[in-house]
Amino acid sequence: MPDIAIIGGGAAGFFAAVNAKITYPQTTVTIFEKSNRVLAKVLISGGGRCNLTNSFAQVKDLKHVYPRGDKLIKRLFKVFNHHDTYRWFEEQGVPLVTQDDECIFPKSQRATSIADCLIRKALQSGVKIRTGYTLERLTPLPDSRIKATFRSGTTAVFNKVIIATGGSPRAEKLSYLADLGHTIVAPVPSLFTFEVREPLFRALMGTVTDPVTLSIPTTKHRSTGALLITHWGMSGPATLKLSSYAARYINEQHYCFNVAVNWLNETNAETIRERLLTLAATHPKKQLNSIRPDNLSASLAVSLAESIARQRKTMG
Numbered sequence: 001m002p003d004i005a006i007i008g009g010g011a012a013g014f015f016a017a018v019n020a021k022i023t024y025p026q027t028t029v030t031i032f033e034k035s036n037r038v039l040a041k042v043l044i045s046g047g048g049r050c051n052l053t054n055s056f057a058q059v060k061d062l063k064h065v066y067p068r069g070d071k072l073i074k075r076l077f078k079v080f081n082h083h084d085t086y087r088w089f090e091e092q093g094v095p096l097v098t099q100d101d102e103c104i105f106p107k108s109q110r111a112t113s114i115a116d117c118l119i120r121k122a123l124q125s126g127v128k129i130r131t132g133y134t135l136e137r138l139t140p141l142p143d144s145r146i147k148a149t150f151r152s153g154t155t156a157v158f159n160k161v162i163i164a165t166g167g168s169p170r171a172e173k174l175s176y177l178a179d180l181g182h183t184i185v186a187p188v189p190s191l192f193t194f195e196v197r198e199p200l201f202r203a204l205m206g207t208v209t210d211p212v213t214l215s216i217p218t219t220k221h222r223s224t225g226a227l228l229i230t231h232w233g234m235s236g237p238a239t240l241k242l243s244s245y246a247a248r249y250i251n252e253q254h255y256c257f258n259v260a261v262n263w264l265n266e267t268n269a270e271t272i273r274e275r276l277l278t279l280a281a282t283h284p285k286k287q288l289n290s291i292r293p294d295n296l297s298a299s300l301a302v303s304l305a306e307s308i309a310r311q312r313k314t315m316g
């Protein structure tokens with residue numbers, strides 16, 4: 001039976017290896033991992049608790065949670081979805097819990113439960129695990145097998161090779177795939193915070209506003225969620241999401257771009273005006289820091305009002 005090489009000992013590599021071995025029991029399935037430890041990322045995922053899937057109970061459209069990959073995810077979910085993931089881990093003896101926010105974690109609250117389960121299942125199924133093997137080149141042979149060359153100089157021939165090497169910050173690290181004729185799209189950073197040169201922000205360090213809508217003017221890129229103001233600028237889910245949705249655009253702008261913050265998460269200016277006027281009319285004697293739209297902190301409401309007043313003064 002054909003030999004299968006799995007390159008990369010992460011979650012994807014282990015899951016592929018286990019399923020390949022179960023589907024083709026006579027095959028030799030070997031995981032080749034470049035570092036000296038497997039599943040390193042699983043162990044740090046979810047803050048060490050491993051948020052392994054989601055119930056999707058609050059997701060109406062996959063486009064909202066996978067803005068660049070919803071079609072692919074829909075296709076993949078037809079083969080193996082979040083229910084299958086849940087069932088698979090519970091069948092391996094790993095009890096899971098669904099949090100109020102629909103995120104699913106191991107009941108133990110430890111990522112090691114997930115890593116141990118994958119390693120146990122791989123070894124029980126007969127998968128071989130080799131660490132310290134960095135794949136450098138793949139050479140197709142005339143008999144349609146593939147020769148793998150590792151950094152150490154070791155070579156081996158396989159009938160099938162599954163690449164599960166995760167993300168790579170540099171395109172040249174994937175040259176072994178380009179050599180096979182694959183097109184490599186240059187990777188760009190994603191999921192980062194923004195440095196903001198706005199004095200208003202410096203004074204509001206630590207303020208959380210939830211929800212806000214962030215957008216990049218003149219583009220369709222926007223995100224909604226909590227915004228955390230830090231000593232360097234903006235962080236929190238809304239910022240991280242926008243950095244991911246607009247990753248390529250931001251890269252093209254050389255990381256210098258404008259961000260608009262919709263603090264009240266309302267797009268209709270007239271509705272905002274009415275909301276503020278009603279608030280003022282119902283509390284005519286109160287100070288601005290004690291009557292304000294619910295999602296704004298007192299310091300933010302006052303800072304925004306002062307900033308608007310300053311701008312109006314400058315404009316005459």
Ligand SMILES: Cc1cc2nc3c(=O)[nH]c(=O)nc-3n(C[C@H](O)[C@H](O)[C@H](O)COP(=O)(O)OP(=O)(O)OC[C@H]3O[C@@H](n4cnc5c(N)ncnc54)[C@H](O)[C@@H]3O)c2cc1C
Pocket residue numbers: 007008009010011012013032033034035038039040041042044045046047050051052053133134135136164165166167
């Ligand atoms: C801090 C943090 C928290 C996260 N939290 C969560 C979470 O809670 N829930 C969630 O779903 N996701 C989370 N993620 C994302 C998740 O960890 C990854 O999406 C997932 O681990 C990717 O698995 P993978 O197997 O595709 O890749 P990886 O885990 O990156 O595994 C790829 C493996 O391939 C090896 N490799 C690379 N190149 C070669 C080569 N040439 N030869 C041999 N081996 C090679 C690497 O050393 C690595 O071990 C988190 C990520 C981070 C960084």
